[in-house]
Amino acid sequence: MKNSDTDVIQVRYWDYRDNYQQHREKILDVVDKVFSSGRLILGSMVSEFEEEFSAFCGAQFGIGVNSGTDALFLALKALNIGAGAEVITVSNTAVPTVAAIRSAGATPVFVDVEDDTFLMDVTRLEQAVTSATRCILPVHLYGQAVDMAPLLQLAANRNIHVVEDCAQAAGALYQGKRVGSFGDIGTFSFYPTKILGAYGDAGMTVTNRPELKERLKRLRFYGMEGGYYSEEEGYNSRLDEVQAAILKLQLPELNEEVMGRAKLAAIYNEGLRGLGDVTLPVVRDGRTHQWYLYTIRTGRRDALMQHLTAAGIETRINYPTPIHLMRGYRFLGYGEGSLPVTERLAGEILSLPMYPQLPESHAERVIEAIREFFQGH
Numbered sequence: 534m535k536n537s538d539t540d541v542i543q544v545r546y547w548d549y550r551d552n553y554q555q556h557r558e559k560i561l562d563v564v565d566k567v568f569s570s571g572r573l574i575l576g577s578m579v580s581e582f583e584e585e586f587s588a589f590c591g592a593q594f595g596i597g598v599n600s601g602t603d604a605l606f607l608a609l610k611a612l613n614i615g616a617g618a619e620v621i622t623v624s625n626t627a628v629p630t631v632a633a634i635r636s637a638g639a640t641p642v643f644v645d646v647e648d649d650t651f652l653m654d655v656t657r658l659e660q661a662v663t664s665a666t667r668c669i670l671p672v673h674l675y676g677q678a679v680d681m682a683p684l685l686q687l688a689a690n691r692n693i694h695v696v697e698d699c700a701q702a703a704g705a706l707y708q709g710k711r712v713g714s715f716g717d718i719g720t721f722s723f724y725p726t727k728i729l730g731a732y733g734d735a736g737m738t739v740t741n742r743p744e745l746k747e748r749l750k751r752l753r754f755y756g757m758e759g760g761y762y763s764e765e766e767g768y769n770s771r772l773d774e775v776q777a778a779i780l781k782l783q784l785p786e787l788n789e790e791v792m793g794r795a796k797l798a799a800i801y802n803e804g805l806r807g808l809g810d811v812t813l814p815v816v817r818d819g820r821t822h823q824w825y826l827y828t829i830r831t832g833r834r835d836a837l838m839q840h841l842t843a844a845g846i847e848t849r850i851n852y853p854t855p856i857h858l859m860r861g862y863r864f865l866g867y868g869e870g871s872l873p874v875t876e877r878l879a880g881e882i883l884s885l886p887m888y889p890q891l892p893e894s895h896a897e898r899v900i901e902a903i904r905e906f907f908q909g910h
């Protein structure tokens with residue numbers, strides 16, 4: 534559903550310009566430093582940010598790449614996962630998760646999700662494993678970690694790799710450790726909307742294994758280690774100096790920004806409690822939520838969304854169609870009804886406005902409008 538140009542949006546879903554206004558001078562300052570430095574590609578900003586971001590994740594190495602999609606693709610390549618290999622993941626995710634698996638030449642195998650956290654239901658993994666399974670690819674969706682302990686146990690028992698898609702959950706804790714540090718490789722996106730956002734495309738892979746670090750560094754740079762000589766077939770997927778410089782500037786703010794998000798989540802939780810047909814997001818014990826998205830569930834989603842739009846409140850559906858039912862991925866052979874929880878959620882979920890600079894008064898307005906909808910009907 535789209536607002537027509539004549540509708541006035543009063544409560545915006547997200548807008549990076551609030552971040553820009555807040556940090557404008559510092560951003561322009563580092564951009565100027567990079568532009569004046571004489572080095573625009575793979576310089577000190579990238580290597581410093583790689584070090585700082587991997588340390589933040591509790592991983593030993595960081596390898597900056599061009600996007601979160603490339604991070605996933607190169608992670609699979611680095612683990613030699615390609616044609617003939619099955620990668621177990623979820624259909625309830627952003628398209629790039631699946632696009633990256635396909636780019637690597639592998640076959641995605643979907644398991645259903647939990648209906649309260651919207652995350653991979655790890656109790657379904659065992660029955661999805663075949664002799665072709667090479668990797669489990671959990672997606673820490675909306676800002677909360679998948680239940681990693683049983684997943685890692687199964688992967689270790691069966692000798693299967695684990696690549697974590699952390700695009701929406703940078704910094705999220707699971708049993709005291711940050712996402713990205715559990716699997717063979719963790720992948721991140723710094724797409725502008727993400728909780729740590731660049732001013733353009735950017736991504737990162739993190740790992741604790743030195744040989745994977747070396748491989749990832751080669752793969753992102755035509756397979757070269759230096760000179761004009763490819764050690765192996767590679768790609769071009771570099772993180773820009775100027776994006777790295779902006780990200781380096783924003784990283785120390787991340788915790789505070791997430792606290793801002795958590796405060797808004799608490800306001801939503803409090804204000805929306807006790808409405809009959811609304812299920813609020815669930816945070817499991819032993820995990821933190823980064824509140825990339827605040828997503829509620831209701832059987833009257835479309836009508837509620839319309840009501841909020843009319844009230845000048847922007848909302849989104851993340852995601853309206855499960856990937857296995859999209860025309861572009863029908864060929865994978867999953868029909869309607871094959872992932873019932875995922876399919877039901879797509880018709881019931883609604884993401885409310887959520888970004889650190891969203892005024893609390895706006896969150897209150899969203900709450901009021903939602904209460905009005907359920908109490909007035």
Ligand SMILES: *Cc1c(COP(=O)(O)O)cnc(C)c1O
Pocket residue numbers: 600601602603626627629630672698700701721722723724734735736
């Ligand atoms: C954003 C996102 C990606 C892809 O990141 P890009 O930087 O846009 O390529 C991958 N997976 C998930 C879950 C995402 O949300």
